[in-house]
Amino acid sequence: MTVTEETAPASHYDRIGGASSVKAAVELFYDKVLVDPELAGYFSDVDMVGQRRHLTLMLTTVLGGPNEYTGRGLAEAHQPLNIPVEHYAKVGEHLTVTLTELGVPADILADVQTVLGQVQDQVVARENRSGA
Numbered sequence: 213m214t215v216t217e218e219t220a221p222a223s224h225y226d227r228i229g230g231a232s233s234v235k236a237a238v239e240l241f242y243d244k245v246l247v248d249p250e251l252a253g254y255f256s257d258v259d260m261v262g263q264r265r266h267l268t269l270m271l272t273t274v275l276g277g278p279n280e281y282t283g284r285g286l287a288e289a290h291q292p293l294n295i296p297v298e299h300y301a302k303v304g305e306h307l308t309v310t311l312t313e314l315g316v317p318a319d320i321l322a323d324v325q326t327v328l329g330q331v332q333d334q335v336v337a338r339e340n341r342s343g344a
């Protein structure tokens with residue numbers, strides 16, 4: 213068996229260029245989320261370091277990057293924020309636009325959509341879920 217065959221397939225995180233690319237994406241994403249009048253309020257009491265940390269963790273999570281996060285679970289962190297589906301969708305849109313602008317390949321974008329669908333119920337407030 214060759215070395216190549218033994219190597220696990222590269223994650224999306226690796227394919228887009230790892231930590232430095234995520235850092236660049238966070239800058240762009242930050243400019244979109246935090247100037248969006250409907251979303252900025254969620255972060256007004258969160259310090260700058262916390263905001264960047266949030267966006268980095270969010271991107272790393274949806275790109276299947278290294279799971280080095282040991283903080284609160286997604287539901288625990290977001291349920292108290294009472295986030296409606298519309299705001300979740302807006303953040304997802306900003307993320308998709310950011311990754312498109314950075315030239316992220318279509319198959320990765322498709323998987324990002326899938327992950328956004330999978331974690332939605334943890335982030336959107338229980339009482340705001342459709343059919344809840």
Ligand code: HEM
Pocket residue numbers: 251254255258262263265266269270271273274281283284286289290293295299300303328331335
């Ligand atoms: C895929 C979707 C998301 C992921 C993976 C994600 C990830 C995270 C994580 C891991 C934390 C905990 C950070 C910590 O405790 O240090 C967090 C906190 C937070 N998230 Fe999200 N998030 C998502 C969506 C959203 C959305 C849609 C909003 C607002 C509309 C939002 C606003 C916040 C805020 C305000 C905090 C608290 C930050 C703090 O107190 O430091 N998140 N998020």
